[in-house]
Amino acid sequence: MTMQVRTHSNVTHIDFLPIAELQERLPSKAVIVTDDIVTELWESPHRRIVVPAGEASKSLHSYSQVVEQILSLGIDRNTIIVALGGGVVGDLAGFVAATILRGVTFLQVPTTLLAMVDSSIGGKVGVDTPQGKNLVGAFKPADQVLICSEFLDQLPARQLTNGMAEVWKYGFIGDAPELNKLRAGQAPLTEIIFDCLDHKARVVEEDEFETSGLRATLNFGHTVGHAIEKVLGYETFLHGEAISIGMAAEARLGELLGITEAGTAEQVKIDLASAGLPVDWDGLRDFEPLIAAMRSDKKATGGKLAFSLLTRLGDCKLVRDVDDESVQAALTA
Ligand code: GLY
DSSP: OEEEEEOSSOEEEEEEOOGGGHHHHSOTTEEEEEETTGGGTOOOSSEEEEEOSSGGGSBHHHHHHHHHHHHHTOOOTTOEEEEEESHHHHHHHHHHHHHGGGOOEEEEEEOSHHIIIIITSSOEEEEEETTEEEEEEEEOOOSEEEEOGGGGGGSOHHHHHHHHHHHHHHHHHHOHHHHHHHHHTOSOHHHHHHHHHHHHHHHHHHOTTSOSSTGGGGGTTHHHHHHHHHHTTTOSSOHHHHHHHHHHHHHHHHHHTTOSOTTHHHHHHHHHHHTTOOOOOGGGGSHHHHHHHHTTSTTOBTTBEEEEEEEETTEEEEEEEEOHHHHHHHHHO
């Protein structure tokens, strides 16, 4: 299976391939950036830079360490940076590839479901700062994304469920038939990954730089989810778990505002819970730090919160200037 995504700077070629063919697809000039868990999963003779696994590696500190290590290898403009890992490694390595020598070729080899269906395409790369997630970065679409679904066989069950949060999100925001496929639970995972990538490819091709509001719909659940991650210091919940709680809360918010069809929030909750994802967290009642964290979300303007809210299952739109009282009511409901 193959797919292409046309962006302003390139065409990202996405290939599904067996892991046995991966080594021959990576040029010898490649420098692999990976983490200390993933590096054990797949061996190759390529040069490697290994960072500690976890969100803490998506920082300006790690960025400068990786850049220094790569520069000390004596690279040139033909060097290819390969991200081998999940979203953290992809975002970090992509930001390095976007900036080192003012930009070199970038390949993504996502090893988690989350990275396969979301972060490996669309070009959003960058790092977190103490002020919030992804506040420093660039658009650097990968030149190639190589998907080996065998990596998922080595993924802990919790990580696989974590990735399913983003999979369900695609169904909620724009693909009602996909929801039926997910509920039936019969489709092979590679088919589901392909469907998600196809959805994201269409969104990225139409609104790569998030100007029309279409790409912002991919952020359903993320305003609340990112705030949860921030107040918890990126511990306790995995990204998809926080987003799942966020989707349940934002579906409630949409109903409270009269934007989301009645009954949708209950169905979102049922679907996410059936996938084994969390849909509530006691800390939502302590809403003040969460709302403060939401103000650093990139969708917020002039201190006013913005959310991607469902109108119904299978449709979503960006809603600006949402008042704090409604957000508080949705969090504490
Ligand atoms: N993960 C959301 C986006 O790529 O826009």
